[in-house]
Amino acid sequence: MPHLLNVWPSVSRRLASASRVLLLFDYDGTLTPIVARPEIATLSEETRRSLTTLAGMDKFVVGVVSGRGLSDLEALVAIPGLVYAGNHGLEISGAGMDFIHQDAPSFEATLVEIAKSLERGLGGVPGILVDNKRLTITVHFRSTPDSYASQVDSMVVATAAPYVDSGTMRITRGKKVVEVRPNLDWGKGQAIEKIREDCRDNPYPVFFGDDQTDEDGFTVVQDAGGLAVFIGPPRQNTKALHQLESPAEVQQTLELLTCLDQA
Numbered sequence: 001m002p003h004l005l006n007v008w009p010s011v012s013r014r015l016a017s018a019s020r021v022l023l024l025f026d027y028d029g030t031l032t033p034i035v036a037r038p039e040i041a042t043l044s045e046e047t048r049r050s051l052t053t054l055a056g057m058d059k060f061v062v063g064v065v066s067g068r069g070l071s072d073l074e075a076l077v078a079i080p081g082l083v084y085a086g087n088h089g090l091e092i093s094g095a096g097m098d099f100i101h102q103d104a105p106s107f108e109a110t111l112v113e114i115a116k117s118l119e120r121g122l123g124g125v126p127g128i129l130v131d132n133k134r135l136t137i138t139v140h141f142r143s144t145p146d147s148y149a150s151q152v153d154s155m156v157v158a159t160a161a162p163y164v165d166s167g168t169m170r171i172t173r174g175k176k177v178v179e180v181r182p183n184l185d186w187g188k189g190q191a192i193e194k195i196r197e198d199c200r201d202n203p204y205p206v207f208f209g210d211d212q213t214d215e216d217g218f219t220v221v222q223d224a225g226g227l228a229v230f231i232g233p234p235r236q237n238t239k240a241l242h243q244l245e246s247p248a249e250v251q252q253t254l255e256l257l258t259c260l261d262q263a
């Protein structure tokens with residue numbers, strides 16, 4: 001699994017030869033380090049500056065594809081001209097796009113019910129956060145003692161079981177999070193395909209991500225001949241063919257990308 005910066009000369013030639021490049025990033029763990037509470041994950045000044053520069057270059061379409069709710073993501077990033085995909089791509093806006101998955105809103109009332117049950121059931125767990133993002137729910141347990149982890153998982157599974165058994169909802173997992181999502185055949189991969197289809201000039205797609213729900217996105221961009229970059233220590237169980245160690249190295253890459261036209 002090559003480190004992206006070790007093969008940068010050949011990668012940058014490939015990017016330089018594409019007339020347009022679609023640069024997509026996951027947010028938490030990719031553009032920002034993972035922190036104890038989701039509301040304090042903010043972009044560094046350098047990353048904000050690089051993304052703003054890239055968004056202003058004709059060559060690039062820049063976007064963020066996150067499990068966060070769209071309004072939360074837009075407020076945190078707040079860079080004009082970007083594409084924002086929230087709730088794992090169920091809602092997308094910016095750069096001329098205004099999309100919500102047609103079936104997603106019909107799950108809202110059920111998600112409210114499930115979130116209430118989760119809050120009741122998990123109320124005694126220290127540090128737990130049940131975040132109903134309108135179209136999906138995330139239960140965060142990063143601030144919860146490790147000894148509670150399996151209890152939290154079983155509680156989410158048990159609470160969602162009637163909805164999972166009936167085919168209404170599904171459960172996905174990430175770094176210290178368990179999520180309850182509508183059982184739709186839609187995730188970051190389909191969202192990335194949609195964003196790419198909506199771009200003119202069939203851009204060369206690149207996607208950076210650090211977690212399980214990013215894997216579909218890796219497959220989609222690589223199937224289209226593009227570049228997928230896993231953020232974290234090199235590992236076997238990712239489909240991404242390239243790797244960067246940390247959000248700090250993502251920032252270095254952003255810096256290099258801003259110089260691409262002069263390369």
Ligand SMILES: [Mg+2]
Pocket residue numbers: 026027028029030209210211
């Ligand atoms: Mg992430």
